[in-house]
Amino acid sequence: MKQRPLILVTNDDGITAPGIRNLIEVMNKLGDVVVVAPESAMSGKGHAITINSTLYIDKVKIDDGPQQEYKSNGTPVDCVKLAVDQILHRKPDLLVSGINHGSNSSINIIYSGTMSAAVEGGIEGIPSIGFSLTHYNWDADFTAAKHYVEIIAKKVLEADQLPQPFILNVNIPYLPLEQIKGIRITRQANAKWVESFDKRINPHGREYYWLTGEFVNFDNGEDTDEYALENGYVSVLPVQFDMTAYHLMDQLKKFEF
Helix, strand or coil: CCCCCEEEEEEECCCCHHHHHHHHHHHHHHEEEEEEEEEEEEECCCCCCCCCCCEEEEECCCCCCEEEEECCCHHHHHHHHHHHHHCCCCCCEEEEEEEECCCCCCCCHHHHHHHHHHHHHHHCCCEEEEEEEHHHHHCCHHHHHHHHHHHHHHHHHHHCCCCCCCEEEEEECCCCHHHHCCCEEEEECEEEEEEEEEEEECCCCCCEEEEEEEEEEECCCCCEHHHHHHEEEEEEECCCCCCHHHHHHHHHHCCCC
């Protein structure tokens, strides 16, 4: 018999978050699942790793599913590193991260622990997908998201000779299944957070700051992740971790250093 795929599942909202519980349910249909995820919320941690304190892993049983599960006090990237080095006995066939509570489109990919876990999987040579739903509430309906998660993950598992690294950033609009128009392959929109810090005073008289901001899309293109989501499509965006600004190389060669 053909060996079932080995699937590593992680997230940044914590191992008990509804998003990851729904993701695990879908992945159990597709392969043998090992979950290694943070014990608490790690949103916005980006690609942070733990180097100045100790890391722990505890085996846990959260529901009646067949998956093996481990929680860690580390970041999402720590969880991937620990899984590869300490828990898994072979390279997984797929890494999935999410389902994140909230969009990770456009510039949000830089800050996202969900996507950083997927990028770390790509660094390890594992086909990796980060899934996000454009709704922040804990009690969001994941019905439509699960439908597209299964379609996309299954296609990746069935593909032959994927180029490496293979990393996808998948964002799913928060709509009823019948209102989602399909899937679009997109590029990252030119958008950013215009941020400010709200200055406040705590009960002890000490000043503190609370980050606020507004998300602004400067991109009018119809091939972007933001356009797809705004128009009812699932956005599938290929990602790489080579951050070389190739368009500047010829100009820099003209500098007289």
